[in-house]
Amino acid sequence: MNMLDKAISLISPARALKRTQARIHLNILNQGYGNHGASVEKKSLKGWSIASGSALEDIEQNVDVLRKRSRDLFMGAPIATGALRSTVTNVVGQGLKLNSRIDYEYLNMTPEEADAWETITEREFAFWAESVNCDITRMNNFNELQQLVFLSQLMSGDVFVTLPMVERINTPYELCLQIIEADRICNPQNLFSLDQKIVNGVEIDFKGEVVAYHVAHYHSSSSMSGQNKWERIEKSGKKTGRPNILHLMEMERPEQRRGVPILAPVxxxxxxxxxxxxxxxxxxxxxxxxxxxxxxxxxxxxxxxxxxxxxxxxxxxxxxxxxxxxxxxxxxxxxxxxxxxxxxxxxxxxxGFVTSVCRQIGAALEIPYEVLMKHFTSSYSASRGALLEAWKMYKRRRDWLANDFCQPVYEAFLTEAVARGRIYAPGFFDDPLIRKAYCGAEWNGPTQGQLDPKKEVEAAILRVEAGFSTRTRETTELTGGDFFANHTLRVMEEEARRTAGFAAPVNININSDNTKSNDDESTD
Structure with missing residues (x-):
């Protein structure tokens, strides 16, 4: 009993009893998180005043400021610039490459027939993707568009891509990609929607499904914004279901409609x-x-x-x-x-101070300090651990980019190619399962960095010999190459070496520390 309670008990014992009972009752209720993280009585937490709203209040009403600050940091803060560019380099690199992988069993095809179909399709896609005709502005090929899209998404929180059809000379394909910056997706006349069906340019129906996007002709900060007009683009076609616009963003809360820049927490x-x-x-x-x-x-x-x-x-x-x-x-x-x-x-x-702050920034961005600062001075194990930890994040973001951007674009391309008769795919338009079987694909990007290539190669050989992996997968992950293309070329190379009288290549015995040379072996 404190001094106040003692004083009250002398004047009014009944009142003092009620105060004591209320305090005991409060202590009983103050349990679980109420006695820890949710406590409002502890001195360490009493001054922690917070307010939390829906995704509308916490995110949607702040995205404009977040985008501007993110771009300012990218242009003027070296660590922010390095973090974004490093992520783009490791996730996209020179561009994610198509590796067609159809479900040939469901399509009643032999492996040889499937391989031939995949080769033709990859050649057709490369013809379209390696040309600037795939870009509505005719400035970038598909690989460069991947870099632009991913960097814009990291910096602005989200980015939009439309898929218009434009007839052009010297190309049989009309599919084009138009990259739209996040600021151009906004409410018509920049007016607030009272029924909240349109928030930051994203329109939903009564179920909460996104049905359309409102695109301004000019950026809000452009000198032409006074003449701005808005175009409503439905998310997908009503008859075909073909996507009209792709919205690339990562969600962090349910009912969220716009993305948050990756640098926002730091x-x-x-x-x-x-x-x-x-x-x-x-x-x-x-x-x-x-x-x-x-x-x-x-x-x-x-x-x-x-x-x-x-x-x-x-x-x-x-x-x-x-x-x-x-x-x-x-x-x-x-x-x-x-x-x-x-x-x-x-x-x-x-x-020392900068290092400490950068470690916290790296932790928030999922980029270890060594990778963020390109500063590898620790042991081999520590440096490799940092690379592996960063690679988990890079692979996750690569899968996201492949699923949300590369794959939908490839499916739109393949649909046009089949419709034009350039690729033969029976049943493609008859059954969604058949279409899905034809659209199967892998998207390969830059390989993981190697601190000790010899150890990495030996580990790959062990995985293959033990049946934990395949030569195709290991070739892709180690060098980003194609095993079958390498194999075909190696057959030609070894035949040329034998014809010229050169010795067989050196073999490394991975089961011991010694290496065995076959230089003295006779040639065939």
């Missing part, structure tokens, strides 16, 4: 770190400059100093400005003096 850390780095850099530059200050009783009659006119060293727009520079001389007025200032730069604690 905006403050990145901005403050950029400011700190700029301040330290400026301090180091100033500290590295040696400047002479000369006090003169009559500046106007001082004349030149070593051929330098003092008046030329001052800012004509600011009479009180003092210039600094490498070996610069500044003249001071009568009565003025300079007090030495030693900024103590470079700061010995700078690197």
């Amino acid at each position: 905006f403050e850390s990145l901005k403050q770190l950029a400011r700190y780095s700029e301040a330290e850099l400026m301090a180091a530059v100033i500290s590295g400059m040696y400047t002479i200050f000369v006090t003169s009783k009559a500046p106007e009659n001082s004349g030149d100093f070593d051929g330098i006119n003092p008046a030329e060293l001052l800012d004509p727009e600011d009479e009180g400005a003092v210039e600094i520079g490498n070996g610069l001389v500044n003249y001071l007025n009568e009565g003025e003096s300079i007090q030495d200032s030693n900024p103590g730069r470079p700061n010995a604690a700078f690197d």
